[in-house]
Amino acid sequence: MALDANLSGKDGDMIRMESTVTLDRESVDGKDYDPYQHRHVAHPTSTLGAFFHLLKSSLGSGLLAMPAAFKHTGLIPGFVGTMLVAIIATHCVHILVKTSRDVCKECRVGSLSYTDTCVKVFKHGPKRLRTYTEFVRHFVDYAMAGVCLGGTSVYVIFIASSLKNIGDYFYPENIFPVELYCGVLLVPLVLLTQIRHLKFLVPFSIFANLCLLVTFVVTCYYTFQDIPNVANVKLFNSAREWPLFLSTAIFAMEGINVVMPVENEMANPRHFLGCPGLLNITMVLVAILYAVVGLFGYLKYGDEVLGSITLNLPEDEPLALAAKILVALAVFFTYFLQMYAPMDIMWSRLKERFSARFHNEGQIVMRTLSVTVTVVLAAAVPDLELLIGLVGAAFFSTLGLFIPLIVQTVHKWDRGLGKYSYILWENILLLAFYMLVLVSGCYSSITAIVARFTSTQR
Template identity: 65%
Template sequence: MALNNNDYKNKENASCQAHSTLTLDMDNKVENYNPLIHRKVAHPTSTLGSFLNLLKSSLGSGVLAMPAAFKDTGIIPGCIGTILVGIIATHCIHILVQTSRDVCKETQEPSLSYSDTCEKVFKHGPKWTRPWSTFFKHFADFAMVAVCLGGTAVYVVFIASSLKDIFDHFYPEQEYDVKIYCAMLLIPLILIAQVRYLKFLVPFSVVANVCFMITFGITCFYTFTGVDNHMDTKLVTDVSQWPLFLSTAIFAMEGINVVMPVENEMSNPEHFLGCPGVLSTTMILVVLLYGAVGLFGYLKYGESVLGSITLNLPGDEPLALSAKFLIAVAVFFTYCLQMYAPMDIIWLRIKSRFKKKFYNIAQIALRTLSVVFTVVLAVAIPDLELLIGLVGAIFFSTLGLLIPVIIETVHKWERDLGLYFYVLWKNGLLVLFYLLVLFSGCYLSISKMVNKYS
């Protein structure tokens, strides 16, 4: 039946009103979507639990390397530098989490991982960035893999150095090079790296945490008692040595690889940012602790301080020897925990190349080759201090500094760069800081290796 003119106009008006209402509802939905209240986590973590998890990720074996970092700068730049690196690391974590939340709000997703955040930022950024979304996701994933594998290579040297000290004490007539101990660790590390499921790694984590805390307590006992200001300690060293401090401090403090899982699984994620919040409280404590250990460790042992302060503990006292043994055990069990993330990332990308019946063999081969790589790297660079500097300069700075700066810049490029484009200026300075750490840290580490081993 045909409609008359008035009927047509009434229906058209009704249609326009319905469209306007729908558009308004959609706009309200996008504008008011809060990803924090839409998260459904099976086993959410309390605010205190999140604080402890983040503290554990930042408070690892790297704290034992801080006295050696102070040796590269001297007392005054070391104290200032620790605060500076702490502020920069905290800021980069903050902009990563905030950008992830902003993207979640726009895409109406409750949470995103580190690499998914990178992908979504590029996909919903300026047109010229969208073709790069998949590439940047892979870049973030492989940066995570590099951080974990580089860190585990440091662990190998860490364990080998501790074992060498112990065996040199009990068998002084048979002193072996630290490279031999690195090579001896190959089979045990291959075996422990075959553990594939996180629930089976929990006992290892418990043992590692207990051993580390006992070792840390013993180390603090030796460090903070009987401090004698050595004549060879310096207030300020040559500026050319400072880059090693920066790369070591970044290696020690950066726990950005676990930030997104911790924040995504909080029962009250609104408590993560802000002041006081989980992030700010954790990093203030980390900076104070790292600064104290670095300062007093350097005052205690002076220019003779080694890549891990545990290596400076007396070699003929049972308490000190027990600390060296316990830290070796702690780092050994942490090795398989650190291997979990990179193996998962790599396996997800290569599993489609294998038939299902070969999955088990392929996983064993992947994990074995990864362990061989870390041991070969450790044998090639058996100096703990220089290896930490190199890994920190290349891998930890890329994951912890460069990528967060890039994703914030891309995300805000067409949205809000702030008054006088302050976001660009600020991030430009951070990129310059990253390049300083990268190139000067690498140059100094490699040149010292060449001089030492040539």
């Protein structure tokens, strides 16, 4: 690292020279630098608020899709697989946040976004990889955009399917397609997506969590009534259908696109990792909820379970109807939290193309177009269960598994991969798991989508 120095010449003039003094190793590594003391957040989020954001990012339509996921594996592989996916997802979040913190110390910055963490790892990593820095920036941004568009499109389908289920019951003489309900959602989604500060989304997140909690209780009430004998469901299903379970579970539990914004805007970011730590507490709760809903939901409805278990609830009972309305509201408000990080990243790339006078108008246009794209995609593939599998396999696995593993490996390459290079071997094993999810999950989902629409056209 070079330092600029000003030295006086014999004639009294100031001569500007560039010093070649190199800082000591400890200073270069940033060990004496505390990023938390250099964070300047205009609207910091409390630890409780961060907990609600993390919980909401992992609890949404995916939670209620878990019984359908269990249908593809059977009870025992479904339960074990849920715990496995939760452990892997939590581990990948840990290594991403830990790597980001280490890079912040080395680069002497207060915080870094998901994309900037990846970019700086390659920029300051092994020399032969530095030429890929810009490629990494674009790849991560595209992966984030894919998660945003795919994930929120699933949310649109989920809300529209719930509204259609309710509408068809009250107005059986007017049966409208789910695509029409997707279009109706466009205006309210566009309006509320204009909220630009994470702190102001906390009330929506709390309300969504409350709605989801009530829905969960009501769903359990119906699910635990007259549970059929275990003999009526499959303990093990064909392994050929397991990829759809894995991709659905990853979609359901991965909220990694929200992690860095939440951690960066916490008033007390030291509470995020550690033992027990905010992340660990949240993910333990998430894993338990997913296992319970998946296990007993599949026990109750068997192979007849739909893409969301709430769609299996009775249509003629007020309590069940209330649950369907509340879950639609919960997912509706979750939509904005999931859109926050991608919108922030996109605007950071686009704002330089707008005059400062038109920054507000530019943000409005960008957010409006982004929401419109998600609604169009939802209407184009209005099958909740299959789209969840495809989006989970292609996008959520890439953003939540592949990128954190690569980034950690590159960052540790010259700094030490641990005893016997255990970090490298561990990441190779997890990358093999990622490839299994990506290839088999996409193949199974696309094959099922083609078969479904081919039979519909006939």
